[in-house]
Amino acid sequence: MLKVDNIYKSYVGSGVVTQVLNGVSLEVNRGEFVCLLGRSGSGKSTLLNIMSSLLDADKGDIIYMEQTFRGMKRCETDRFRREEAAMIFQFHHLMPYMTAFENVMLPFLSGLRPAGKEQKTSAYEALAKVGLAGKEKRLPSQLSGGEQQRVAIARAIVGKPAILFADEPTGSLDKANGDAVMKILSDLNKEGLTVVMVTHQRDYAAYAHKVVELSDGNVDSIKVKSA
Amino acid sequence: MNLFTIPLKNLRRKLLRTAMLTLVFSAGIISVVGLYYVSATVGESLEQKLTAYGANILIRPHSENLDVSYGGFSMGNMSYNVHKLDMDTVHDGVMSIGYKDRISAIAPKLLESSSVNGKEFAVVGINWIEELKIKSYWYIDTADHEPHGQEPESLPETAEMVVDGLEHGSEFGKYDIIAGNTAAKLLGLEKGRETEIEGKTFNVAGVLAPMGTDEDRLVFMDITALQELKNKPGEVTFVEVSALCSGCPIDDIVAQIKLSLPDIDVTAMQSVVKQRMFTVNFVKNLVLVISGVILVIACFMLAVFMMASVAERKSEIGILRSMGYSRAKIFCLFSFESLVIGASSGLAGFAAGYFTAVKILEKMELTDGAAVHFEPAHLLLSVGIVCVVSIAASVIPALKAARTEPASAIIRL
Numbered sequence: 082m083l084k085v086d087n088i089y090k091s092y093v094g095s096g097v098v099t100q101v102l103n104g105v106s107l108e109v110n111r112g113e114f115v116c117l118l119g120r121s122g123s124g125k126s127t128l129l130n131i132m133s134s135l136l137d138a139d140k141g142d143i144i145y146m147e148q149t150f151r152g153m154k155r156c157e158t159d160r161f162r163r164e165e166a167a168m169i170f171q172f173h174h175l176m177p178y179m180t181a182f183e184n185v186m187l188p189f190l191s192g193l194r195p196a197g198k199e200q201k202t203s204a205y206e207a208l209a210k211v212g213l214a215g216k217e218k219r220l221p222s223q224l225s226g227g228e229q230q231r232v233a234i235a236r237a238i239v240g241k242p243a244i245l246f247a248d249e250p251t252g253s254l255d256k257a258n259g260d261a262v263m264k265i266l267s268d269l270n271k272e273g274l275t276v277v278m279v280t281h282q283r284d285y286a287a288y289a290h291k292v293v294e295l296s297d298g299n300v301d302s303i304k305v306k307s308a
Numbered sequence: 309m310n311l312f313t314i315p316l317k318n319l320r321r322k323l324l325r326t327a328m329l330t331l332v333f334s335a336g337i338i339s340v341v342g343l344y345y346v347s348a349t350v351g352e353s354l355e356q357k358l359t360a361y362g363a364n365i366l367i368r369p370h371s372e373n374l375d376v377s378y379g380g381f382s383m384g385n386m387s388y389n390v391h392k393l394d395m396d397t398v399h400d401g402v403m404s405i406g407y408k409d410r411i412s413a414i415a416p417k418l419l420e421s422s423s424v425n426g427k428e429f430a431v432v433g434i435n436w437i438e439e440l441k442i443k444s445y446w447y448i449d450t451a452d453h454e455p456h457g458q459e460p461e462s463l464p465e466t467a468e469m470v471v472d473g474l475e476h477g478s479e480f481g482k483y484d485i486i487a488g489n490t491a492a493k494l495l496g497l498e499k500g501r502e503t504e505i506e507g508k509t510f511n512v513a514g515v516l517a518p519m520g521t522d523e524d525r526l527v528f529m530d531i532t533a534l535q536e537l538k539n540k541p542g543e544v545t546f547v548e549v550s551a552l553c554s555g556c557p558i559d560d561i562v563a564q565i566k567l568s569l570p571d572i573d574v575t576a577m578q579s580v581v582k583q584r585m586f587t588v589n590f591v592k593n594l595v596l597v598i599s600g601v602i603l604v605i606a607c608f609m610l611a612v613f614m615m616a617s618v619a620e621r622k623s624e625i626g627i628l629r630s631m632g633y634s635r636a637k638i639f640c641l642f643s644f645e646s647l648v649i650g651a652s653s654g655l656a657g658f659a660a661g662y663f664t665a666v667k668i669l670e671k672m673e674l675t676d677g678a679a680v681h682f683e684p685a686h687l688l689l690s691v692g693i694v695c696v697v698s699i700a701a702s703v704i705p706a707l708k709a710a711r712t713e714p715a716s717a718i719i720r721l
């Protein structure tokens with residue numbers, strides 16, 4: 082479904098060039114739960130950003146369903162993120178001035194056409210799926226850290242994406258909340274959502290079908306769990 | 309719910325900040341609108357006052373002039389084919405034009421030579437009220453008197469009442485005369501005394517202070533009285549018209565009068581007009597410049613605010629971009645936020661500015677002769693300008709927002 086082909090990436094900052102990725106290749110199959118594992122600074126986030134089209138690679142290519150990112154117009158990558166992919170991050174990044182429901186509606190608000198009844202129903206369903214039914218009208222500040230992250234997950238899945246990119250989704254949560262989030266992601270994956278998750282917590286790699294270990298910008302190992 | 313829900317929610321959640329910014333922005337608009345209305349009204353009132361320093365349109369009978377001289381001896385200017393001018397025709401003609409609201413005075417004059425105290429003298433018949441509207445520079449040393457030739461019961465009791473309650477000029481009656489300074493000396497006229505003109509008794513109601521103009525050597529009386537004396541009912545020699553010309557060129561007024569009074573000479577006294585318009589335009593231009601400066605300051609203020617807002621919400625922008633919001637949409641979000649602030653400031657500022665102007669004019673008693681006119685077009689225009697200004701102010705911040713790199717905008721560890 083998504084192919085990472087020999088990706089190179091370096092950052093240039095104040096004259097210093099930091100080589101982050103040195104020819105990373107891997108493959109994500111439809112319906113798979115892939116975990117990118119590695120120490121902090123090993124380039125996991127950078128790789129995930131490139132895979133989700135938020136960042137351009139220096140060299141190499143990403144191929145999503147036969148389509149290559151290289152040379153894609155900005156409006157096409159925008160469309161990819163709008164219609165095919167969704168993202169969650171370590172921090173929930175909810176709009177503090179919008180309620181849980183309104184935050185979940187965000188993916189539908191990128192146009193001038195008012196969101197329809199159907200989309201509102203989807204938002205309620207998504208919130209119910211992450212166990213937040215009844216808390217739709219709360220502002221992010223009125224929710225716990227775990228609940229905030231679950232709103233972010235609801236926001237990610239409301240548009241029924243094909244692939245979910247998660248960058249340390251449990252990174253700022255305690256064990257109980259982290260476990261709950263992992264359970265939700267695992268359930269979503271079982272319903273057919275392809276998940277690519279970055280983490281440095283080895284325990285959570287257990288949920289994945291495929292664990293890709295990165296170190297210093299190289300793929301250390303790829304372990305595939307036999308079903 | 310659509311794209312604009314996001315900026316609207318943001319503005320509502322940060323109500324205090326939004327209100328403060330709107331307040332400051334409105335303050336700028338209040339000053340612009342207030343200044344505009346005060347200056348327009350004062351300008352109009354000023355123009356009306358300036359009108360008192362002379363007429364700006366001259367209506368004369370059509371005639372062919374010929375400078376006659378023979379053997380080096382000039383016989384002066386001789387006019388042929390002088391058409392007689394009728395007072396009512398001229399009055400009705402002038403008052404039938406499209407710009408008739410702009411006409412502030414129509415002062416007819418009949419110039420005749422008459423025997424005053426047994427001496428042949430130039431006498432001018434005028435309409436007291438109309439004449440005094442354009443001759444505010446006249447200083448008349450008046451006698452304590454009752455107007456001669458008016459019904460006693462319609463008369464004011466004291467001089468103060470004349471000034472307060474009635475139009476200037478109504479204290480003079482049909483059988484009153486005013487003598488120019490030189491004329492009074494030559495004819496031995498004194499205020500309060502009586503004199504004979506063409507065998508009829510007139511009261512010398514006042515003597516003009518010396519002015520150094522032709523008026524020093526003239527005797528003024530009521531035009532109908534002179535018409536009766538000379539047996540020339542309705543006839544006038546020439547008519548001076550005073551028009552207010554803010555917002556319409558005097559040439560248009562002249563052209564309209566010409567249309568309604570064919571075969572009559574109508575000329576604009578350009579120098580009078582130009583001087584008058586210069587004063588009024590100066591005030592208006594000054595206000596325009598000040599308004600421009602205020603708008604530029606408001607524009608920069610809004611730009612700085614939006615810039616800070618963009619920096620503060622970098623992470624939000626990143627997350628929206630990660631959801632597939634295009635750069636154009638991000639640009640729209642911030643422009644719209646600015647537009648909402650601008651439009652509400654525009655509306656609030658206009659209302660408050662208008663109200664302030666009315667209050668100022670009331671307090672300063674500047675409105676005599678002119679009133680504040682509210683025009684919906686002004687409201688639309690000013691709100692429109694403010695909207696354009698606020699969008700212009702947000703262009704750079706919104707561009708910065710649109711160009712935010714999503715990957716680096718999203719905070720992570």
Ligand SMILES: Nc1ncnc2c1ncn2[C@@H]1O[C@H](COP(=O)(O)OP(=O)(O)O)[C@@H](O)[C@H]1O
Nearest residue numbers: 092094101120121122123124125126127128716
């Ligand atoms: N925008 C950036 N500019 C410069 N260096 C960066 C930038 N983002 C990340 N890096 C550097 O690249 C390396 C990899 O970062 P990252 O991909 O975030 O690693 P991880 O997510 O595995 O912790 C780090 O050394 C980090 O300092």
Ligand SMILES: [Mg+2]
Nearest residue numbers: 125126720721
């Ligand atoms: Mg990271």
